[in-house]
Amino acid sequence: MKNHSFFILILLLSINLSAQNAEKEITQVLDNWHNAAAEANFETYFSLMTDDAIFIGTDPTENWNKKEFKSFSKPYFDKGKAWSFTSLERNVFIKNKIAWFDELLQTQMGLCRGSGVLEKTTKGWRIQHYVLSISIPNEHVSKVTTLKKNFEEKFIKTLP
Numbered sequence: 001m002k003n004h005s006f007f008i009l010i011l012l013l014s015i016n017l018s019a020q021n022a023e024k025e026i027t028q029v030l031d032n033w034h035n036a037a038a039e040a041n042f043e044t045y046f047s048l049m050t051d052d053a054i055f056i057g058t059d060p061t062e063n064w065n066k067k068e069f070k071s072f073s074k075p076y077f078d079k080g081k082a083w084s085f086t087s088l089e090r091n092v093f094i095k096n097k098i099a100w101f102d103e104l105l106q107t108q109m110g111l112c113r114g115s116g117v118l119e120k121t122t123k124g125w126r127i128q129h130y131v132l133s134i135s136i137p138n139e140h141v142s143k144v145t146t147l148k149k150n151f152e153e154k155f156i157k158t159l160p
Contacts, residue, residue, distance in 0.1 A: 003033065022125075023092050028119055029125045034105075038084040042077040046070055049127045050119055054132040058109070060155055078125050084108055099125065104135075111135045 029048055036045035046066065047053075055069040056062060064072060076082040091105040097120035105112045110144075116130035136144050 022094050022099070022120075026092050026094070026101065027090065027127050029118065029127070030090070030101070030103070033127060034085040034087065037077075037082040040077045040082055042070075042136065045073075045077070045082070047123075050121065054126055054129045056129075058112070058132055058134050060152070085112070085114070087114075088101050096120075109134055 033045060033048045036042075036048065049066055051066060053066040053069075055064050055066075057064075062072075066159045073082060084107065088104045088106055090101060092099060092101045099116070099118040099120075100116065102113065102115040105114050113133045113135055114130060115133075117128045118125045119128045
């Protein structure tokens with residue numbers, strides 16, 4: 001019986017350590033991704049995304065696959081600094097080879113929220129889907145809604 005208990009204890013400890021290691025790897029990938037943008041390292045930035053990655057930006061027109069996002073981003077990277085995002089807090093959740101996260105970011109746009117999905121690939125954890133949102137304090141929502149009303153009315157008419 002003691003051998004079984006010892007084996008179960010070792011198994012539980014190894015599962016916990018594996019999850020902790022995966023979370024550290026994911027955190028490092030996300031930090032490296034944000035740093036690559038700040039340093040205008042185009043190749044590193046896009047190598048940390050899966051081939052079928054999606055990036056959804058803050059503008060309602062910004063829903064890009066990786067190829068489209070690369071085309072949009074290239075001029076910013078070519079200028080020597082794309083954008084600067086620093087994670088202030090992050091929550092990571094893992095199930096098998098899929099992880100999802102949310103983060104509060106300090107950016108040139110002020111506080112933003114990022115969320116996304118990573119996939120464990122043969123190259124390690126890679127970003128498969130990312131959504132960036134500008135945070136708006138609740139007491140300012142009505143002002144922002146008024147500011148964007150005309151744009152959104154026109155945009156909605158362009159949708160299929």
